[in-house]
Amino acid sequence: MHVRRIADRELTFIVSGKLWRNSLVMMDRETGSLWSHLTGECLEGELTGSRLEQIATVQTTWKDWSDAHPATRALKKDAEIHGSRYQKYFDDPDRIGILPMTFLSDTMTGKTIVHGVLVNGQALAVVDTALTSPIEVECGGTALKIFRGKDGGVRARRVADESELAVRLAYWFAWSSYFPHTRVWPNTE
Amino acid sequence: MKFRLPLILLVAFLVASVPLSLAQRPDPEVHGTFEGDPMYTLLEPNAIPAIDDPEYVTGAVAAAQMAAEETVMGVATGTDAVCWSTWQLDRHEIVNDRLDDTPIAATW
Numbered sequence: 404m405h406v407r408r409i410a411d412r413e414l415t416f417i418v419s420g421k422l423w424r425n426s427l428v429m430m431d432r433e434t435g436s437l438w439s440h441l442t443g444e445c446l447e448g449e450l451t452g453s454r455l456e457q458i459a460t461v462q463t464t465w466k467d468w469s470d471a472h473p474a475t476r477a478l479k480k481d482a483e484i485h486g487s488r489y490q491k492y493f494d495d496p497d498r499i500g501i502l503p504m505t506f507l508s509d510t511m512t513g514k515t516i517v518h519g520v521l522v523n524g525q526a527l528a529v530v531d532t533a534l535t536s537p538i539e540v541e542c543g544g545t546a547l548k549i550f551r552g553k554d555g556g557v558r559a560r561r562v563a564d565e566s567e568l569a570v571r572l573a574y575w576f577a578w579s580s581y582f583p584h585t586r587v588w589p590n591t592e
Numbered sequence: 593m594k595f596r597l598p599l600i601l602l603v604a605f606l607v608a609s610v611p612l613s614l615a616q617r618p619d620p621e622v623h624g625t626f627e628g629d630p631m632y633t634l635l636e637p638n639a640i641p642a643i644d645d646p647e648y649v650t651g652a653v654a655a656a657q658m659a660a661e662e663t664v665m666g667v668a669t670g671t672d673a674v675c676w677s678t679w680q681l682d683r684h685e686i687v688n689d690r691l692d693d694t695p696i697a698a699t700w
Contacts, residue, residue, distance in 0.1 A: 407697040415688045420635030440699040460667045466660040472673035476648035480657045488682045
């Protein structure tokens with residue numbers, strides 16, 4: 404999740420209709436600049452080089468989220484929605500993005516789910532199925548604790564001050580195409 | 593002249609109905625190259641509509657519109673907890689909102 408503000412200037416975002424590295428490119432209404440939704444970085448336009456501040460969110464199920472946060476607000480639906488439009492895509496291990504791309508296919512299969520963090524330019528991918536208990540791991544010169552909370556969401560905190568970092572749930576193909584130098588936990592080398 | 597509009601509609605319908613094979617499908621337009629990777633243009637801006645004025649529900653009303661296994665993206669600040677169904681975000685991809693007065697964009 405992004406703070407949609409650059410130097411006190413508030414921005415609103417629309418879907419640009421473009422894809423970069425098989426993921427959403429946002430456009431701000433105010434300047435027409437193009438932004439990567441994965442990194443929050445402006446790639447083209449007046450605000451090129453600016454980066455949106457990130458707020459940590461978690462991805463989990465409604466049951467686990469609402470059990471842990473019973474007073475939660477949920478985005479109101481205008482129509483009944485019974486599943487994801489992309490479920491067939493999610494379920495097919497051979498469908499890797501919708502456009503040609505390169506990723507680190509030797510490390511693990513493209514549809515492996517990872518939790519990605521980025522510290523001081525160093526990327527780390529934690530394999531979802533391996534995170535059965537809290538881990539302490541170093542990334543970008545910073546000691547991190549990464550754990551699954553009561554609401555089912557995976558969070559990362561700096562050991563030094565308990566401050567939280569944004570964690571991205573991603574397919575391995577997507578994460579490794581953005582961050583080809585990423586480290587992986589558990590380390591399989 | 594009477595028949596012109598229906599004819600145009602029929603032709604448009606037929607053209608739209610012919611499935612393009614993979615070989616015939618034009619390559620998506622490359623908008624530019626960023627950090628070595630192409631950015632493709634697939635749709636016009638705003639063809640997938642972002643949500644600008646989100647409304648929220650809580651309690652039993654929220655429970656009634658959600659499935660137990662439905663995936664959500666959530667954030668809890670201590671004073672507020674909010675979640676967005678990713679099944680719903682498939683159709684919008686972006687929600688422009690505020691969280692404790694901070695302008696935020698939830699994206700999927």
